[in-house]
Each structure stands twice: as structure tokens, then as C-alpha cells.
Amino acid sequence: MESIMESIDVNDLAQRLASETKPIQLIDVREPEEVAIAAIEGFENLPLSQSQEWIPKLLDILDPDVETLVLCHHGIRSAYTCQWLQAQGFKNVLNIEGGIDAYSLCVDRSVRRY
Numbered sequence: 001m002e003s004i005m006e007s008i009d010v011n012d013l014a015q016r017l018a019s020e021t022k023p024i025q026l027i028d029v030r031e032p033e034e035v036a037i038a039a040i041e042g043f044e045n046l047p048l049s050q051s052q053e054w055i056p057k058l059l060d061i062l063d064p065d066v067e068t069l070v071l072c073h074h075g076i077r078s079a080y081t082c083q084w085l086q087a088q089g090f091k092n093v094l095n096i097e098g099g100i101d102a103y104s105l106c107v108d109r110s111v112r113r114y
Helices: 010-019 034-039 048-061 078-085 099-106
Strands: 007-009 024-028 066-069 093-095
Touching: 007 010, 010 093, 010 099, 024 099, 066 078, 078 093, 093 099
Parallel strands: 007 093, 024 066, 066 093
Antiparallel strands: none
16 A cells, blocks of 8 residues: 655644644754754754664654654655655654755745755
């Protein structure tokens, strides 16, 4: 059975970050150098290129039953990660459309673009 990847746009993300009461997991799969340039508070950095290091600890880091939002620069690496997480049994995974670049343009211009 093919699972459909769901997504959230950056405006909805901002609203959720400002008002969320139930737990959500926020994952940023960009490289540490990218996170150093621009980041959104509350996201845990799990670089896709270092996945061999964090995959063995995945279930210590994340709960497959808690909603998980995944961020990257434009939404490609995060989409890949969302599909992979779903294949690992994560039930509620959302790709952040347009990534941090769209967040910078549409939500918070103080977040640097690169």
C-alpha cells in the first residue's frame, strides 16, 4: 500500500508553532552549516547526510505516534525523509512545503535566505 505524503505550508506552520498545545516533533534535515545560516526555533537538526549516525537511535529521538514535521531548504530532502519515516512506521508525518526558504519569504523575513 502506497502511503500519501501530506504537507503543510509555511503559513500553517507558523500558526501551529505559535498556538500548538499537543506535542509535535520538529525535524530539520539540512546540514549544520545551513542551520547556522538560518533556523527556526524548536527544530532538531538531523542532517540527511548523517543519517547513518542517527538512524540507529531514531526511536530514542522520535516517537512514531507523535506528529512529525520535517523541514529542509526547499522541501526536497524533507519530502524524501517524510517518505522514509512513513516506511519506518511513522503515522503522522508532514513535509513543510517550500522549506525554510518559503518560511523566510512568507512568514519571517528575519530568517536569512541563502
